[in-house]
Amino acid sequence: MTGPAPGKGGQGAWLVRGAALAGAGAGVAQADGPADILVRGGTIAAIGSGLSQAGARVLDADGLVALPGLVDLHTHLREPGREDAETVETGTRAAALGGYTAVHAMANTDPVADTAGVVEQVWRLGRACGRCDVQPVGAVSVGLGGVRLAELGTMADSAARVRVFSDDGRCVADPLLMRRALEYVKAFDGVIAQHAQEPRLTEGAQLNEGEMSGRLGLAGWPAVAEEAIVARDCLLAAHVGSALHVCHVSTAGSAEIIRWAKSKGWPVTAEVTPHHLLLTDELAAGYDPVFKVNPPLRTAADVAELRRALADGTIDCVATDHAPHPVEAKETEWPEAAFGMIGLETALRAVQQAMVDSGLLDWDGVADRMSARPARIGRLAGHGGPLAAGRPASLTLYDPAAPPEAVTPGASKSRNTPFAGMELPGRVVATFLRGVPTVLDGKLG
Amino acid sequence: MRRHLISAADLSRADALLILDTAEELADLTDRPIKKLPTLRGRTVVNLFFEDSTRTRISFEAAAKRLSADVINFSAKGSSVAKGESLKDTALTLEAMGADAVVIRHGASGAAHRLAGWVRGSVVNAGDGTHEHPTQALLDAFTMRRRLQGAGAARGKGLDGIRVTIVGDVLHSRVARSNVLLLSALGAQVTLAAPPTLLPLAVDSWPCAVSYELDSELPKSDAVMMLRVQTERMTAAYFPSVREYSRRYGLDAARMARLPEHAIVMHPGPMNRGVEIAAEVADSARSTVVEQVANGVTIRMAVLYLLLGGTEFPEAAAEVSR
Secondary structure, three states: OOOOOOOOOOOOOEEEEEEEEOOOOOOOOHHHOOEEEEEEOOEEEEEEOOOOOOOOEEEEOOOOEEEEOEEEEEEOOOOOOOOOOOOHHHHHHHHHHOOEEEEEEOOOOOOOOOOHHHHHHHHHHHHHHOOOEEEEOEOOEHHHOOOOEOOHHHHHHOOOOOOEEOOOOOOOOOHHHHHHHHHHHHHHOOEEEEOOOOOHHHOOOOEEOOHHHHHHOOOEEOHHHHHHHHHHHHHHHHHHOOOEEEOOOOOHHHHHHHHHHHHOOOOEEEEEOHHHHHOOHHHHHHOOHHHOOOOOOOOHHHHHHHHHHHHOOOOOEEOOOEOOOOHHHHOOOHHHOOOOEOOOOOHHHHHHHHHHOOOOOOHHHHHHHHHHHHHHHOOOOOOOOOOOOOOEOOEEEEEOOOOOEEEOOOOOOOOOOOOEOOEEOOEEEEEEEOOEEEEEOOEEO | OOOOEOOHHHOOHHHHHHHHHHHHHHHHHHOOOOOOOOOOOOOEEEEEEOOOOHHHHHHHHHHHHHOOOEEEEEEOOOOOOOOOOOHHHHHHHHHHOOOOEEEEEEOOOOHHHHHHOOOOOEEEEEEEOOOEOHHHHHHHHHHHHHHHHOOOOOOOOOOOOOEEEEEOOOOOOHHHHHHHHHHHHOOOEEEEEOOHHHOOOOHHHOOOEEEOOOOOOHHHOOEEEEOOOOOHHHHOOOOOOHHHHHHHHOEOHHHHOOOOOOOEEEOOOOOOEOOOEOHHHHOOOOEOHHHHHHHHHHHHHHHHHHHOOOOOHHHHHHHHHO
16 A cells, blocks of 8 residues: 555645644644645645645635544455445445545455455555555455465465455454464564454344343343453463454453453554444344444443543554445344444544543544554554654544534445434545545545 | 234233223123124234244134134245245235235244334234244233133233243243233233243343242242243253253142142143143143133234224124124
């Protein structure tokens, strides 16, 4: 993911005037007041007040927050194989509208992204679209089968330069395979992103095991099925000294285990989804499978704990787990329905509601959790800010004061948003990818 | 009454009493040579059965026919459903055919709930997965009320103070879920007796007591309801063997002797004789198993009658006496 993406033109200069900077790095806190950002030749040419227009197009950013372009560690783009649900084209459009400049495309496509051929294909599709960098994630095991290691090194050495490996959708349940995977990727600074789900404890599971699952007669999905794997993998990561990333942490117990692992100095990172920061299993009461997701929505107590863990840095970042599904996969009985929710277009708004409006995180914190840290975990040098002269001009302009508005269908090919009809605050006004506006005035450029 | 009957939780005490009292009126009909009322003439009731359940299906069929409704039986086997048609498309088909009520039995929890979102007619849940089976709970309550309060004197009464013990696989039982909700709404004191593996994790949030032991509960029970045990639960390690289950939670003659004199033994059927209930208990005078079946038709008549808003009750009663 180096160098500008081809196509789409617009290498002209932009002057973003009067934005509140978030994630500007040391010395430039948002408290310093609004600043101008001059973008030229794909990079940030200057940051300061009263910068000269000098032929640049001006974007009035009064009242807007400027964040380094958002980075998603967990996106399902569905291509190749399920182009009826999403394509790289539609998924990256949704990403840009959500303020993202880079997304990690998960490996559970058909065919599975377990060879250099498939990851390079996805990477090339992303470059051709040009709206958002697409960084493929490689599968850990062949065909996500959990038995044999995929050719991790070949994927790392490919044009796609894969660094994050995951069998997401399935857990690398075999402890020996997990150990070997963790060890093996040390050779090329890789990280194993684990979908923590003990398979035996979740056979047929439908909904968080608790009051709701008991009442609704849906097979329970115990928190311990996640926590047991998180604990095991933290111990394995410590043992072999390798980087573990925990996908979509959903329980208070997992957060506690990760906090403990970090206190030991172990190389563990973690993500949480916007929906697990905002929604609970109570929503399943109407059996609408739009609320069916893996891991399942948990309780209000879990939500509170996840927010706290994201605020204190125990959980490093927000990742969407954007999981598009066609209408018929959700318009069915709950047990028959597919797991997953889309989230790219609503992530920042959901995070504002869950974290900023609740006072748990300021905008510098949001820049850290949605751009800097995911970029670092994903080994994306060209992303994550800081907003500083000389850095690639990938940034997001966001209006937190935009009145709460009901979530409506967007650019994703799928409609399975759990926030449909729900009012969320804020609005992504503009997204720049290396100086090129991919979104302007809330619309695709 | 609401438009649908999907969960016992939807029924207030007053709703439940209305159904039970209506059933009481209709019960008289059963004793007449011509067991038919004209109240639902011209209305269509569809029995939409995705699971094999001859007992429940014929009970609903008999109920609808006694009210003169047209009955269409739609069994998923060998139908378009077997060819991959979705529940929604099946619902739209029934809708187009003008079903006034759809009685649905489905293996998925929440299926009745989903169906209600897709059809204009009334939906009656005849069992959805491991969720609920509200007409079973109503017929159980009706049976208890008649047996324990006396058939003639029961009208208008709830089940206040009556102690009911429900025994067995509560976790997977739609009968238990509906009964706990309905019986507690009617004032009964419900106790669940089961091995811990067969109770929901958060059962303490239910309006009932819980015991891991059956023997201690029997002397303080006015009614004992034995749930069917599915032997496939054994392979999922819910209990070690059928023999051990039977030894600890089965109702045999010796255990039955610990019940108070007036107590009744219930079972929603079909029974596993020799597993959760011994043959001599099933066939004893305390057993209400056959009565429950008869009451099932009556209760389902009352439910269809009230949901489909047939002619006013006095008129129907007049028909009966004619």
